[in-house]
Amino acid sequence: MRRLVMPISADRSPSDLPPDTSDTSGTPGTSDTSDGSAGSNPPPSDVATAAPAGAGWESADDPFVWLEQSETKRVSAWVHAQNARTLAAFAHGDAFETLVQRLVDDALSPDQLVIPTRRGDWAYDFWQDEAHPLGVWRRARWVDWLAGTAQWHALLDLDVLSEDEEVDWAWHGASVIEPAGDRALVHLSPGGGDAVVVREFDLATGDFVADGFHLETVGKHSVGWIDRDTIYLQWDPSEGDTNHPSVTRSGYPRKVRRWSRGTAPAEAPVVFACDASDLSASASYDIECGRHFAYRSVSMEDGITYRLDGDTWRAYDVPLHADVYTWKGWLMVAPRRDWDIGDTVHRGGALLAIREDAFHAGSRTFLALFTPDAKTALTGFQTGKTWAAISYSDDLVSRTRFWQPPELPTGLGSPTATPAVESELVLGSGALASGIDLGIGVARARDSAALDPDAHALREMPVVAGSETSTWFIDDLVDDAVFVLSNHYLEPPTLWRGDARADDLGALERIQQLRASFDAAEMTVIRAVAHAPDGTAIPYWVIGRRAVIESAHRTPAPCLLYGYGGFEIALEPSYATSQGMGWLEQGGVYVVANIRGGGEYGPSWHQAAMREKRPVAFDDFVSVARALIAEGFTTSAQLGIQGGSNGGLLVAACMVRHPELFGAVVCEVPVLDMQRYHRLLAGASWIDEYGDPDAPEDARFLSAYSPYHRVAAEVRYPAVLFTSAAGDDRVHPAHARKMAARMQAQGHADIWYYEETQGGHGATPDPRDGARSTALVYAFLWATIGKNGR
Template sequence: MIRASLAALALSCSFTAAAVAAQEPKDPYLWLEDIEGKKALDWVKKENAETDKLILDRPGFEADRKRARTILDDDRQIADPGEVMGDMITNFWRDAANPRGLWRQSPLDAYLAGKPVWTTLIDVDALGKTEKQSWVWHGADCLAPDYKRCLVSLSPGGTDADIVREWDRTTKSFVKDGFILPQAKSSVTWESADTLLVATDYGKDSMTASGYPRIVKQWQRGTPLASATIVAEGEPEDVGMSVSALVDGDKRWPVISRNKTFYTSEYRLPSSDFSTYHSTIIPETGDIRAVIEGQAIVFLNEDFGAGFPAGSLISLSIADMAAGGQVAIIPVMAPTKAQAIENVAASKTILWVKALDDVEGKLFALRRDQPNGRWSQKEVPVTANATMTIAGTVDDRDIAFVTAETMLTPPTLYAVTEGKAPQAVQSLPATFDASDMSVEKRFATSKDGTKIPYFLARKKGATGPVPALVHAYGGFRAAQTPGYLTGQPYRAGPLGLYWVEDGNAYVLANIRGGGEYGPAWHQAALREKRQNSFDDLHAVAEDLVATGVSAKGKIAISGRSNGGVLVGAAMTQRPDLYGAVISGSPIKDMRRYNKMLAGASWVAEYGDPDVPADWAFLSKYSPYQNIRKGVKYPPIFLYLSTKDDRVHPGHARKYAARLKEFGNSVYYHEYIEGGHSVGADHAEDAVRAAMLHAFLLRELVEKK
């Protein structure tokens, strides 16, 4: 009886969804979802040409492009620490001579002394020329403890899908007859020197609805991939299966993750003979952040019983979980109300935690006391009122690499040891004169009374309203932190710098949906609560008006990816407030997003448009569906990549076409390469920075 009732309910819902869909007008621009179709690409070429005509010959464009390229290619950049392999440390480096990059290594001691001696391991540009492929680096996974064999991932053109090939670090060459995975959205890790765990596209029915692997296999060296043994399977409606490894000294623990939704995963550890993988007590909403002294460090996104609140860290014995026995749950760190744990990394005996404190960085060193297993912590001073990031650790020496920067202070990389003053490994010289600039942290009040922090950069002593550029994201737990202006906003190079130098205001808004204040900050804009993030952005813009920083119609908003939903909804809701919009690799069509490329994986964030109750709230803000004839919307610059295999280019294409149909101003630029990040190299990034600057000047400064 119960099953019959549920079946009837499901059938009723399906009819309701079908009825709702039938009532909606037919999408006249569905043909623009044909990514490589001739008609669609002809449209793209026409739109690109129209934008080029408006922008490329403008006075100042070429100077902006050249300066951006110089900044991006500057040799005086931080050589970010990669993996420490014994007495060596790796780094991936891009500059003017190496636009696709060099993977290289230096003796660790030389690097720590600030005088690295680099040896090239893989020259991606040279490899691409030799193999006649437009390779984009996706990283390398080298097997400890000798780090001789590595799994190198390379993407043709910058797509998420890549090719994985085995490489020998001692001979600096790909291994003949070694492991090779064809192009796919794969997840792979070493189980042992001669066995891999592989989640990839195995053919029919092996991928989820989100386009990620559904099956994990053990692949033995010297055997064809087709003969690999299945060790785990997910369901078609899952986001996908992935594999990784927890490395604790000489001990390696392979992990299989069944990612049921974007925010829930079932973690599986191997039996002693690696023949089976079984579930653990790690909560499905938890994230494994590090491993130290046999303990898995887990971040809690939801409460995990009394004493283990959301936003805190706990530790669990890996050996006990692998054995299937009773596992003690030990609290590690619980942040204050104003804090959010963001970065976690482990060295040999210290767990390093970077927290946000009202969106400013603090570093903590935690130790596990013996014999009771309890954790103690102390704050480690680095730089006050700065954005900090844990860039890596040196295990045996208990060193953490930490970068620190502000909007006006260039990054410095520190080697941090508990109880000692941080040692500057590399400090970048200033790229611009900041002596006449200022940055302040402010708070706007959103519609429901919530205080929303934002960072404001402008000229000192500025009076009177000036054009403003507000960048925000507001989703997927991703906190937005202020960085040096040559890289703000994200993927637009020195656009923020150009804007402040012009005498205008640049703002980074910390709206809800991100992780600035932990899980609750994200959950406050989840699914049916999405309007909160739009209200937060409106509140920041209105605060700029109320305090005389800017004026209605002189405020530009910028957002990428999920930020494309944000600025799309914002401009349709408040066309009176905003004067220009920048939208990169954007999501726009919330009616069909779950049917486009990786969109199905985001249902936990947005809701399912095929469920009538969810479409009821999605339809209220979906940018594409909420464009209205007769309404004048602010000019928008849409930039994206044809090769983006995460966010479908059809979102931006259809949005542009609908806006233009109704007589609105659209600037459109679709790059062929670059994937979701758009820029495949600095040359494209520099062009984009100059184009966006020209767009803002044209629409916010020159138009009266």
């Protein structure tokens, strides 16, 4: 995909989403009141009462704020005691250990699906098995992999490296220099958090490059090749201090440096920067067109894309909410909100194309490559050698449209100079000074390049029936070959290979299908609709045994409802590996709700639940829960809800608002304290999504639903399992810690907490640790909502 520079995705958790296979190269309710405090230093019981709705924050005092200090002995003792209590209650017995082993065997199976990344003549892959639980980065000849005769050569064994350096390294990907392909910039995370170290790796010798491009201090760094001896460096020397001048208040680098080989990072000149109140700044070099681009991420919604013109960064004259792509002399613009240009209104979620030279000359006559309606949503844009792929969702069915524009005169997109700005940039009123030109007010020249739709080839790829499919180009510098991955909740993933140039786009070569992880012979999937209080239809998927799902007279069963509802992230169907083993095989029903706040139906679906409208997502989720009960799938006592990250906020808020509706809650790596979330780790990056707790008008609606402030002693809540990870450097584990401590102090006995000692916001480096955490969740659920319906 030739998106110029990707903005920071501050809330994209692997635990929240189906696996991203576009770059695989690297890239329990038993009541226990014997120890309600579950710690050697129990939190005080004089908790503040919840603030009345609409009154703002009642007090800045927080009796559990000490749980934000992860490195203290007091916090360590509290976490240890909580973990011991939770594990003693649920992590035992033959069924638990059997599930753990099945999950481990599945994660480390020799029959895993291999989806390599192609770089020139080589196929790159990151592989984990019983001998390499932390993983090995490896490669094989591409032609051999295609022929099924790959001889994999280990490049970097993380288990060996971790033992040698006494650090549990997690793989965070590698960038191979093109076209030479003999060096790589490797990203490694200690423990699995977002912060990494960077090391240059010699692919010929299999060693790290002596005196190469190395960043050994852990930080939220990002690097990218310009040439063999020069890279763009987004450097984070803050060591987690969001007040450090080199990072934004969200904790991401705000300066881009041009780092030359043989020099220290601090000596590298700053060539681009953003304001400290922004999210981040980044830059990249596109080898295909020989051009430099930069991106100023103002917020999760807004940003400014720049191109290097001589020694000056010039902004693309598009709205802040629009994404920009360039390819072969064409400019593509994807606005998130409606964009008025004269008498024309381009809908938010559209994809528009124009010749780049015409755009810079003042033309605003676009060809609409994709225009959404109420049921369709743009989901991606990628480019191959001569064709581009427009991915979109059609009423929750994934589709791909291939586009080939007419060839343009040579000379467009020719190489430009490298940045010459060598001093720190001075920030002006909303724009960047010192050689930065926003380009606003460019002359509106006559339309010198009217677009002829007949000159553009557009082809629809056939849908793989009954499957969710993802399509991406394998190597856009080589050809137009594509990978297609198909799967669904009960369908193991299958990898196919096709070509955008083929006469028959449906003629796909089947490469490999993942073996089934669980027995789905008696199971089925249906799609249903609930209606929100405002009448909006909310789709949801129901997965379970046919005898339960399709019966005219259903017998209610234990049911687990999953949701997310934020940041324009769509919950697309994906193979239910752990759910199948831990829940469905035992007779449980699994449900996924496609509520507003997500991206299932495009930007408007997301915007319907942003900021003060966040309760819309809660109402949608509750509507699905009530529909499940009304349709006889389950009962309130048998209904559990699960969500992680923003989804953790979702399930906690729904629990607080409707405690009688649920029998159990699994709240994972959650955001819960809406008064202090923006002061913890990357939380400031979500103000655009949630609102600013320090602004009185925002505080009123945030305090009205903040789970940490709305939970009350006199209310009877369902059993709750809060989980987090000590290494989570995106959502602070204090959210879950403080919520568990407050509810326990209020006298709620069936409140459980477990904190993974390894891993960040997503998966743990070692699948064996993740397997025990996953099994713990299902043990909790069967002990609560499953005990009367199993």
